[in-house]
Amino acid sequence: MLPSLFMLFILIVLPIVTIWMLARATYKTKLEWLLDAVKTVALVAWLVHTQPWDWIGYYIRYLLVILLVVALFLSWKKVNALPFREKYTTKRTNTMGLNIVLIVFFGAITVSSIFSYSVKDKAIELAFPMHEGTYYVGHGGNHTSMNYHHAYDDQKYALDIVKLNKIGTRANGLQPKDLTKYAIFGDELLSPCNGKVIEARDGLQDMTPPEMDPEHPEGNYVALQCEQHEATIYLVHMKEGSVAVAKGDTVTTGQLLGKVGNSGNTSEPHLHIHAELDGKGVPLTFDGRFLVRNQLVKAGGK
Incomplete structure (x- = not known):
């Protein structure tokens, strides 16, 4: 509170x-x-x-x-x-x-x-991994004032994404314990590229906000090797029992990977996505946009 x-x-x-x-x-x-x-x-x-x-x-x-x-x-x-x-x-x-x-x-x-709002490193172009709704960038960008991940080399360009409801908030309430009150909880998570699954995990419970699981930071997650880049793309904090792919699977852009949840070291449901190569973060773009805090992404025309 x-x-x-x-x-x-x-x-x-x-x-x-x-x-x-x-x-x-x-x-x-x-x-x-x-x-x-x-x-x-x-x-x-x-x-x-x-x-x-x-x-x-x-x-x-x-x-x-x-x-x-x-x-x-x-x-x-x-x-x-x-x-x-x-x-x-x-x-x-x-x-x-x-x-x-x-x-x-x-x-x-x-x-x-x-x-x-700008980055010198070459970015990986991806498809946005959600397909319906208005999504909000909670953390993102090339400076710690807009993205706390930027302080960590491997996640310096990471994004935390939530979904907005009709009144422009991420949840019904300030910090509800009921996960279903968060607009993004249970949303389908799609592959942002053609590639291969190199890591995947399921079976960890979704935490009740604001409880977290620091022993399993990623929670349930999928790690991809996209065709266009050597970096590993991590999509983490997925819903328990929702991961739809396994290590070694080949995926195509838009294929279902699972659903957004609240597993791992997270205080509330959201999508965390980042790319890293040799322990260094790699920037991401979606439809040519390098996303920064307070920006919106309207998926599926909504």
Whole structure:
């Protein structure tokens, strides 16, 4: 429950309070307003761009942007006739200094996340392994600010993918224990390429969120050797009893491999997919897209 409450505070309470304070505050100069406004913009940009929105609602982040624009307009109307600057009290100087620090902090994180969108290493082109629904990239990209896997050499380009329901969340509830309340649980997992199964495992139970199984990190999984690359493609955390292929099988693109579950070292149902070669992560693209956190993939035209 604590992680859920923390997410609510960070993604909803913090930005709304900050935006409300911008709209309601009294300023003596345009410079004072400008620093407060830029700080608020930097905070909202950081939240909207780099934070995961599948818990609270993918589309809520656009509402924050609208509220921010309204607050900027209303506050500017109040300061439009004020001088740009004047002599400030120590208290106001300290407040302005704090705003500058926050601008630099949130701005630096947001700017660094831009590096997530490009990669120099040659990527493996795959078919998206789901065939119906709207899928959300929870972790992905070429920087730790958007993808925690990037800190690990063998998984640096790994993706964590969930499915969004009709209201734009990954589950009915913040962190339900019932696996069927997660939109992706039980979805068919398809082969992303023509190739050969080099590893496969089934028989491990699906964990009850937020319990995890660190002794079997992959859980039930399939590892593929695609025709177009030497790297091994891992699709992990599959549903118990669903793995439909075995080691040595030949598979074709779109063939059923199993279903998405919650086995292994995972706190909730999702698809983890990554490629590695000689202990190094290899980037993946789907229909030419290098996927990054907060991007959507609409499979099957839905």
